[in-house]
Amino acid sequence: MNALSRRRFLKISAASVVAAGVAGRMAGALNSAATREAKGVRQVPTFCDICFWKCGAIASVRDGQLWKIEGNPADPLCRGRLCPRGTGGIGAHTDPDRLRAPLIRTHERGEEKWQEVTWDEALEYIAGRMKRIAAEHGPESMAAFAHGIGGTFLKHTLKAYGAVNFAAPSFAQCRGPRDVGFKLTFGDDVGSPERTDIENTDCLVLLGSHLGENMHNTQVQEFATAVGRGASLIVVDPRFSVAASKAKFYLPIKPGTDLALLLAWMHVIVTEKLYDADYVAKYGFGFEQFAASLAGYTPEWAFVETGIEPDTIRATAREMARHRPATLVHPGRHVNWNGDDAQRSRAIALLNALLGSWGRKGGFYQPSSMDIPAYPYPRYPKAARPTLDNPGRKYPFAHEAISTGIREATISGKPYPIKGWLVYATNLLNALPNQEETIRAIKQLDLLVVVDVIPSEIAGWADVVLPESVYLERFDDLNPEYFKQPFLALRQPVVESPHDQKPNWWIAKKLAEKLGLGAFYPWKDIEEYLEHRVTAAGLSYAELKQKGIIRGQPQPLYFEDGAPAEFDTPSKKIEFYSLQLEKAGFDPVPRYTPPAAGPAGSFRLLFGRAPMHSFSRTQSNRLLTDLMDENAVWLNHTAATRLGLKSGDYVRLRNQDGVVSNRVKVKATERIRPDCVYLVHGFGHTARSLRHAYGKGASDAQLVTRYRTDPLMGGTGMNVNFVTLEPEA
């Protein structure tokens, strides 16, 4: 299903773009950009690629060297200020451990022994293998995992080739459950960037979400605005996060029991009649049945499950209700925790529905985007076989491809074999749970191609590694952002690639030509493609190149402003009670099951983010490692003392299946519950070519050997692993 079709595109004519108000704002942005130009300094607008937020950036080049990167003031996402990773993006360009030339492996997969080859040799090799796969098994046996905007051209080539299995880990391993939970309730997903109106909220509820350490720029900026405005903050987290330190109410919840708390909150709000009755009556379906099902979820019951005092549960529920509809229960982002995550996310959606925040100021707004026509390509070939990530719709409510489903099919060969993987910009060994299964799948392949910027762990297992230019060195597809303020952004090169790296569009085009699919690339170079699309939208390519961003006409954000109150659900209303869930054999209203306990004496392994790192892709960026070079295992101070540990000691983590991590520093702190430990994700690299990052800190991904699959949508809940700590011998 086309992921874009569920969005409501609002057609914006070229004339409306140059509306007076917009022009005024544009002039301001232009002037400020002009004043910042100094002698001998060249400034180029582009957008960042360290994470997936795509903040507009302006890079400064002085004397031929990249000097600094600042936010583009015209960009509605970053409003002129980048996050530390964006500011440190220069480190991606200067990284001494970057991939430099195409590589073909000379020994067994995973041994990281390579031969440098020319692009022609590498692409010839890939095309040859792909043709063989198509001949022996059919083009559907070639799958692609791609994450980020740079994957579009590679996917285009593969679609032209006849591939049908495409996935990004972001669905089944990250935000998928919350999008499904919200879709089941409101008929639409949460989106990225999230459609959360944090800057206008009067009461923000975060469950596990650690904004401030999770550095999605706009979210953190708006979070700070809300804090500065004195908005009431309720944070639910087993760890006293930075966000928790700013909270009016901090609830140190037992991990895995958040659904119990949500149900109790809803119980209080319904029984005390604190919900937005008009909103519920106008937009809701199945409220009575929903309300009835909440009967047993009293705060006293929830206290036993969660450890949160009943009075606190009541007080926070009332606090939320007091500020409605400008109360935002944040849906989170990485929500693959326990295996019941879609239902938990649905509970969050239901709580927001009770408070009437969907479509209201301070809650959830209606995003919009500019309509930029696609490039007119020939039709893709018709697929002989269907996608196999979710055979028989085993996970009936998955509306995006399930990456772990493709992996499973690769291992089993059912319903048909997958013989080739193209992996773009995603370190699958760290992204997918249970590394051993990923390796097992890789061993089934005839071809593993990895396109990356650094020699990541997945690149270490590839047959062919293709070095991509970093974002500062390349053009990419256009970004017509779907956001509060619609805009179009351009990525363009600021400096040249230092070695033999190439941009993804060039790789995709050349590969297509080698596969005899040149017809699918009618444009000669990327600017021809970009200019065609921009002009077709009625905009000026020259203006876009100069400013980096062209803003569209803002659209109504809230129901009260005229945003359509439409819900793409079976009942066309907000589904408090879901018949489609019932029909599929699932709970129509979320039901709580306690999490399974771990072995005695062990700690539940939790993981999260640090603001200066992105996934496992920044640990060789020298500017960013200067801020944080290794992670530490957070351990409650009392628990640490009992184990004879103190901050600075080095330990290894051993999980329930005997997997032992790399040595990692202990952080003995009062900021975490005694029954769990916490690691920042992305460290503990095992790829030897990542010389600077190798062996620093521990890898949580390595320790996630067990996961619980969400029956609704195939998401892999990963917070189900337990570790013990062993002092480093």
Place this chain on the structure above:
Amino acid sequence: MARYIMVIDTRRCVGCMDCVVACKTENNIPEGYTRDWITETVRGKFPTTSLEIRTERCNHCANPPCVSCCPTGASHVHERGGVVLVNKEECIGCKACLAACPYDARYIHPDGYADKCTFCIHRVEKGQLPACVSVCPTRCMHFGDADDPSSEVSQLLASRPQHTLLPEAGTKPRIYYLT
């Protein structure tokens, strides 16, 4: 007569270290060195804890011990704004200023001279803000003239509780933390 100060809202600061990396790129600070940094102070026992996050740097003190101890005058107070600067040509690298600073704000640059935060005076004199202030995504940092009662920093100091670092050391620091 201008007197430059910084006012930092610790309520909004999340300790993301954007200020650290912006300073690094703006001022070409070598790897392994930093002119500004984040500190975290945790009090209490779980779950009743509090956390103050601060972004710290040279305080450009009004009574700077690093200036009075310098034998060559390399460490000096700028003619405008009271900013404490180091003339690297005059610095002999004796490190007295490093020992004299109670905030340990200075370091010896690999090229041999003493170095530290300059309040980005090269930007300020062009009408821009210091790099750290202009990058901060939570907009918790403010820079301005304390001698101007209508400036943002003056108004913030007049309206919010605040503290400086080690006031008892007698250095009269110019960075104020709003709590």
Place this chain on the structure above:
Amino acid sequence: MIEFTNHRHNPLVDPAVHVWGWEIPVYLFLGGLVAGLMIIAGVRLLIMRPNARQALVCCTIGPLAGLVLLSLGMLALFLDLSHKFHVWRLYLAFEPTSPMSWGAWILLFVYPALLANALAHLPEAIPALAKRVPVLVTISDYILSRPRLVLGTGLANITIGVALGLYTGILLGTMGARPLWNSAVLGPLFLFSGLSTAAALLHGILVLTARDDELPEFADFLLSMVARWSGARPLDTRIAPTLAQADNSFLTIELGLLGLLLIGHLTSTAVHQEAAGLLLNGPYAAVFWVFVIGLGILIPLFLQHLELLHRIRHTIAPSLLVLCGGLVLRFVLVAAGQASHWSAALP
């Protein structure tokens, strides 16, 4: 309970300030030693009796040794600089608030003062050299024939010696950021420590070079000084080197000053108490009590006392102990001082 995390990691500064290594303690020791030599030589020059040969040790060998030792000290200082090629900038400026600037200029004047003092009696002290280099005799005669010049040289040596001995202590003492050093006592402490090491050095040279039948007659002047301070008993004209007596007086004063330093800190703020604790019962306690107090002051004090009571022979032991003690004192103070900090008070 406070958990404090600082994410700064600057070399030489984190986790603890350590900007001065061995170079500075070595210079402080040599500087103090030379200051003591200058003062003793200066006094001796002023009260010199024409026939007192042993006085030459103080007057000539002392300053000559001083010239060499001070040059070694300044070499150590130069090695410590991290911006060495800019060292000449020290002599383009005079910063009145900077004890180091004072020191740079004082050191400049130390050389001519030492040289003049040494040249005054050089031919008497080292006749062989005077025979080879006749101009030395000319210079010596020139100086000695002008009483005003002799007076000036003597006073200059004393004044500059006192300045040299004091300023390093003042330099450290005015660093408010390092609580262990921050005391007005540090200046006098370094001065008297310097005097005690100088007296020990000269005493040691005498013990090594003395012929058994020679009387160290120069002992008189030191006796008269000590007599003034301590109201001592009548002169012992035997080979009781009053140098040892003087050394004991200096050591006693030094001990007293160390005591005052610590008392001052222990009765001051929390960070000062913590700083004193570094020496008294902290990481530097063993070195401080054993090497500085025990072996560096108390034992030589006791040994020299016994020597003066003629219970034991004069040996080189007390001299070596005092010299080592003085060196270790500088090392401990420089290291512990950098470890002491106000950050302990950061909330």
